[in-house]
Amino acid sequence: MVWYYVGGVAFYALLAAAQSSVLVFARLNSGQPDLILLWTLAWAVHANRSEALFWAFVGGIFHDLLSIAPLGTSVLALLAMIGVVQTLKSELYSFSPLLLLPIVFFGTLLHHLVLYTLLAVVGYGVDFVPTVRYFLLPTLLYHVGLILPVYVAVRVVQRLIGAPSALR
């Protein structure tokens, strides 16, 4: 069980490092896919609430460690997104992977909305129009395109390692 969490934290470190190195070469306009967000969201679909919140917390910290944003900003944004996803999930009778498309679309919007609001509150200027045009739209495009492959990868990993909530 300890190795599950140690391995998970190491994996998030790898995702964060890849995001600020390898994925820079995949920038569309000024937006790029957010691997931590995608992985956390896909993992949360079949995880219980506390597990999903824990990984959102870990992911947010790694997000902020390689950013000039204060520590905790991304944690709050990811928690807000995962909180909503978990609430929606509990209201559904059945789940189809295609539901991930609207979920990742609105989840990304919510995540960015919370993030920009927090950054504005702590004193970072946010120029809304270029932000939406150059960052948010390409990022949304990437997320909608990548969520299903990421979901498949998450399910494979969950089954391989026998994650606590993998076989639900």
Next chain:
Amino acid sequence: MRGGWRNNRWSGLMVAFVLAAGLLLVSLLGLTRPLEDLLAAPLNALTRLLTQTSRTIITASEAPQTMEELLQRNADLERQLAALTAELLQLREIASDYQRLSGLLNYTNTRRDLRTLAADVIGVEQQSLLRSLIINRGARDGVRVGMPVITDLGLVGRVFRVTANAAQVQLITDQNSAVSGRLQTSRAEGTVLGRGLLTGSLRMLYIPIDSQVLEGDLVVTSGLGGNFPPDIVIGQVTSRRRLEFELSQEAEIRSFINFNTLEFVLVVTNFEAADINVFEPPQ
């Protein structure tokens, strides 16, 4: 029973939110800095490794594969060399003109040469909104918060955060970056703000309404505010906007630097940002 279970569900989320908000608050007070430094060190090393690996792969994939490609590449490089040689000659001529004029005006250049430290770019900001990069030089190399970062093409930004072996540089393209700039021909001053784009697009605001702003005009740092040394190139004016009802005009600036492919930068180590807040008039 079901209500209790629901309450329990919400309490977990609330606890997580309170913890995260507490973390943010503590971070804003600067108390998490030692922890961040500790965690960032291995993360920066991992980022550096991945950056180098991906650059190697990309360079290898872009290398010419056949003899025809090699010949074509050679011809392209020769053309570029010819163009750059012509440009170099032109610049040497301008430099020599400048030296002669300086001598005639008995102009004394009191500015010391900038002492710089070369650094590799090992990571780029992952928050889409913010613009920063991580370099492989830190406090051990003498890098301090506030030091300007440049390349041969102009101003990159300023050191924002420093760990033992790495530093984070806020780019001039960041939406929160403001640099005092000066138009090279009219000497008019203004504030150059980042637009948060990787294209190197900037905005220069508060240019006096009666100043002449020409497309193609160079914009350099003015040194006002004490954050950057004067006369470092920021970019070139691409367009201007002047509205009748406004008291100042603004210009679109394009930096010569491609921030998306920046690999090496120079940290100016002999410049100390001045704190001019103490000179503010008493309230």
